[in-house]
Amino acid sequence: MANIVLNPGRFLEAGQHVQDGSPNRLPRADITVPAPQKQHEAYMLAEIEPQVHEDEWDVHRLQIRNHLQNELGIMVTHCSPHPLGVGLFAVRTTLIRDTLVAAFGFHYNGGHVVRFDNHDKGINWRVAHADRVGWIMFLGYPLDFRSTSYISRAVGLFGKLDYWQEVDAIPVRVLLRAYFDDVDLVPRRxxxxxxxxxxxxxxxxxxxxxxxxxEFADLQPQDEDLPHVGAPPPPPDPPHHHGPAWDEINHHHGDEGVHLDSDKFLLAGPEVSVGRNEPVSSVASSYDALILPKAPVKKRDGKTILFDPVRRQSSRLRALSTDVAADPRMGIGKPRGKSAKKLKELAGITNLLSSGSILKESDFASDVHSETDSTPSDCSVSLLQKMGVEMCGLSLEEVAESKLGGQKLDLVPRPAKDEE
Structure with a gap:
């Protein structure tokens, strides 16, 4: 606030007069408004030195206008009285206004100097603080006034509206965030x-x-760091990686014998004694968390399960498989038929069926199903002809049906070693 004294008499029209009211009249009222659009950038306020009485301002205002137009060659587009200075002037462009404002002053009547300022930077120009930002609640607010326009006017009595919660389950409550100077300046009603x-x-x-x-509204981040002078600093060293716990123990004890139980050492932590009854350092305990537990081994009837064919079967297939008898010919690595007899004879010759051997005579039992006749299935004559022509390159006469229906050839005997 600027404590200024204004004389309204010079600005009254004919027949008007001022009614000051009682001493209890409200001394001032504050209102906060958004920044306006700049539309008077060619206007400037004139002040003279040495100062003269206010009654002489009109004469000096005319002298200043004549000096600008006649002596400096600057067209003045507006000239009017002002309560805070000699007069308000306007020129053609903002560039001319800024040039006159930047000058130190001009002698216009041989004894006075005029100095120009922007029209909005007179003696009533002060700084306005908004040191606080926070939430404010309007309680009992009339519903028909729940709009940004009305709420902004109400907040303008003490601060600036930043945000308000439009959707609220309690319509008579308005929660808003605003900037204001002090809590004591916020009215209670x-x-x-x-x-x-x-x-x-x-x-x-x-x-x-x-x-x-x-909270405080003017919290600012730290200033930027100054650039380094000279060569840039070296990058930081990478973090030191400690080796496994047993590497430190070997380095500590040298070539001396170190006896430790690996399972107890990895699971017990720093309580385990190593070597000459010395406790393991804290480095060893830091690696305990890196030891993964062993995978559980599934067993059935005391035997380790390496392959379970029904593991990935559905319940419907497992139920059907219980009604079907297992085929004794199925299996992996089981000798069957003549192979079993020959292996049994070979095992007897090499004395593998002794009492201390892991092989037993029952392991070479022949499979009754292995001696069955393995006669190939029937095949049509047309299929055989097609296979002979396309795959073997035979002619149609060679694969005639009369030739394919011949008798079975006898096995050709092997020649004896003496005949070879």
């Missing part, structure tokens, strides 16, 4: 008044204002 267009009796609504969580 706000009255919204509505007057009729023609004046007379209107309406008003009062609601409560409660300040909730808030």
């Amino acid at each position: 706000i009255v919204i008044k509505q007057f009729p267009n023609q004046g007379g009796q209107g309406e008003s609504w009062t609601f409560g204002v409660f300040v909730l969580n808030n």
Whole structure:
């Protein structure tokens, strides 16, 4: 706030007068508004030195306008009185205005110097603080005024609206975030008044204002670091990787014998004694968490299961398999038929069926199903002809049906070793 003294008499029209009211009149009212659009960038405020009485401002204002137009060759597009200075002037462009403002001043009547400022930077220009930001609750707020326009006007009495929660399960409550100067400057009650267009009796609504969580609004990050002078610093060293615990123990004990139980050492931690009754260092305990547990081994009837054919079968297939007898010819690595007899004879010659051997005579039992006749299945004559022509390159006469139906050839005897 600027404590300025203003004289309204110079700005009254004919027949107007001022009614000051009682001493209890409200000394001031604050309102916060958004930044306006700059539309008067060619306007400037004139101040003179040495100062003269306010009654002489009109004469000096005309002298300054004449000096700008006649002496400096600058067209003045506007000239009017101003309560805070000699007058308000406007030129053609913003560039000309900024040039005049940047100058130190101009002698215009031989005894006074005029200096120009921007139109919005007179003696009433002050800094405005918004040191706090936080949440505020309007309680008992009238429903018809729940809009950004009305809420922004209400907050403008003490601060600036930043955000408000439009969707709320409690309509008579308005939760908003705002910037304001101090908690003490936030009113406890706000009255919204509505007057009729023609004046007379209107309406008003009062609601409560409660300040909730808030903090300082001007918190800033740290300043940027200054660049390094000279060569850049070397990169940081990589973190030191400690070797396994037994490497440290071997390095500590040298070539001396170190006896430890690997399972107890990995699972017990620093309580295990190593070598000459010395406890394991803390480095050993840090590697205990890296030891993965052994995978459980499934056993059935005391035997380790290496392959379970029904593991991935559905319950329906397992139920059907119980009604079907197992085929004794199925198996992996089981000798059957003549092979079993020959292996049994070979085992007897080499004395593998002795009492201390792991092989037993029952392991070479012949399979009754292995001696069955393995006569090939019937095949059609047309298929045989097709196979003979396409695969063997025979002619049609050679694969005639009369030739394919001949008798079975006898086995050709092997020649004796003496005949070879």
